[in-house]
Amino acid sequence: MNFHDNDVIPIDATPNDRDKIVREFKTALKETGLTVPMATTNLFSDPAFKDGAFTSNNPRVRAYALQKTMNAIDLGVEFGASIYVFWGGREGTEVDASQNGADSLKRFREAINFLTEYVLDNGYDLKFALEAKPNEPRGDLFLPTTGAMLAFIATLDHSEMIGVNPELAHEHMAGLNFTHAVAQAWEAGKLFHIDLNDQAFGRYDQDLRFGSYNLKSAFFLVKFLEEVGYEGSRHFDAHAYRTEDYEGVKDFARGCMRTYLILKEKAEQFHQDKEIQALLAEIHADDGKLTSITGKYSPQNAASLKRQSFDRAALGARSVPYERLDQLTVDLLLGVR
Numbered sequence: 596m597n598f599h600d601n602d603v604i605p606i607d608a609t610p611n612d613r614d615k616i617v618r619e620f621k622t623a624l625k626e627t628g629l630t631v632p633m634a635t636t637n638l639f640s641d642p643a644f645k646d647g648a649f650t651s652n653n654p655r656v657r658a659y660a661l662q663k664t665m666n667a668i669d670l671g672v673e674f675g676a677s678i679y680v681f682w683g684g685r686e687g688t689e690v691d692a693s694q695n696g697a698d699s700l701k702r703f704r705e706a707i708n709f710l711t712e713y714v715l716d717n718g719y720d721l722k723f724a725l726e727a728k729p730n731e732p733r734g735d736l737f738l739p740t741t742g743a744m745l746a747f748i749a750t751l752d753h754s755e756m757i758g759v760n761p762e763l764a765h766e767h768m769a770g771l772n773f774t775h776a777v778a779q780a781w782e783a784g785k786l787f788h789i790d791l792n793d794q795a796f797g798r799y800d801q802d803l804r805f806g807s808y809n810l811k812s813a814f815f816l817v818k819f820l821e822e823v824g825y826e827g828s829r830h831f832d833a834h835a836y837r838t839e840d841y842e843g844v845k846d847f848a849r850g851c852m853r854t855y856l857i858l859k860e861k862a863e864q865f866h867q868d869k870e871i872q873a874l875l876a877e878i879h880a881d882d883g884k885l886t887s888i889t890g891k892y893s894p895q896n897a898a899s900l901k902r903q904s905f906d907r908a909a910l911g912a913r914s915v916p917y918e919r920l921d922q923l924t925v926d927l928l929l930g931v932r
């Protein structure tokens with residue numbers, strides 16, 4: 596399980612309350628065998644953060660946000676968390692007159708740099724994962740997509756400690772292909788964590804049960820994670836329908852895991868399917884003649900490439916059997932293969 600600091604310790608708890616809750620929670624974890632691989636800070640619910648936390652225009656709010664996060668990091672580490680997520684729920688604006696977008700990023704960078712130093716100074720074994728979202732609850736949030744986060748991470752003092760926590764719903768809200776965002780993060784060595792759920796494009800943040808809305812997107816995501824050997828948590832950041840009772844919430848949690856595991860089997864079936872694999876072999880065919888000169892620049896390769904003649908009409912006329920490939924995938928997902 597995972598928590599925001601205030602999911603465990605109320606924001607106005609006394610030190611005595613805190614210690615009592617920590618003791619009880621540790622006992623509960625022991626009794627149930629649950630672990631806490633990830634923790635995070637709530638920097639969005641309290642009205643103090645109404646105009647941002649790390650990027651607030653008010654230096655007292657920025658300082659309070661840093662202090663709250665240091666305390667929450669201590670708490671997470673105390674429960675064994677090795678990943679610390681940052682989702683800046685109020686880090687944005689509705690009024691662009693209120694702050695210069697470049698200064699907002701400088702403030703955010705300063706805060707993350709401060710906190711990585713805090714982690715190193717304390718000898719914590721902790722990595723940060725930054726989570727992007729395009730809007731809601733602000734009109735516009737800074738660093739709205741996983742791609743934007745990846746570019747930002749490269750500018751941080753301890754970028755080796757910092758990766759991303761892409762969330763399916765957030766990327767779909769921005770109208771983007773989630774699997775592509777995850778692939779970019781993976782390829783950059785930055786897929787430290789993932790938030791799985793579901794989301795219709797163009798809607799408010801829905802946080803639906805994994806695979807409940809767009810099974811095909813969910814399938815390609817699971818297929819990717821399993822193919823590349825992603826070893827992090829399969830973390831579901833989702834909510835049951837508000838119509839559910841307590842048993843219904845368990846149905847929801849079970850459903851998230853069940854769908855993931857079914858899609859994992861479907862991905863395996865995709866790899867075993869002779870017709871699909873034959874089609875893929877045809878689509879990816881490469882006689883190696885040209886890749887040897889396009890793979891890496893050299894003056895010889897450039898000259899050799901300039902001498903090549905290409906049959907443009909034949910290239911345009913070639914068969915690209917994606918309709919068949921996609922229908923075979925649909926047949927497989929529908930359970931008729």
Ligand SMILES: [Mn+2]
Binds near residue numbers: 682726762790832
């Ligand atoms: Mn999330």
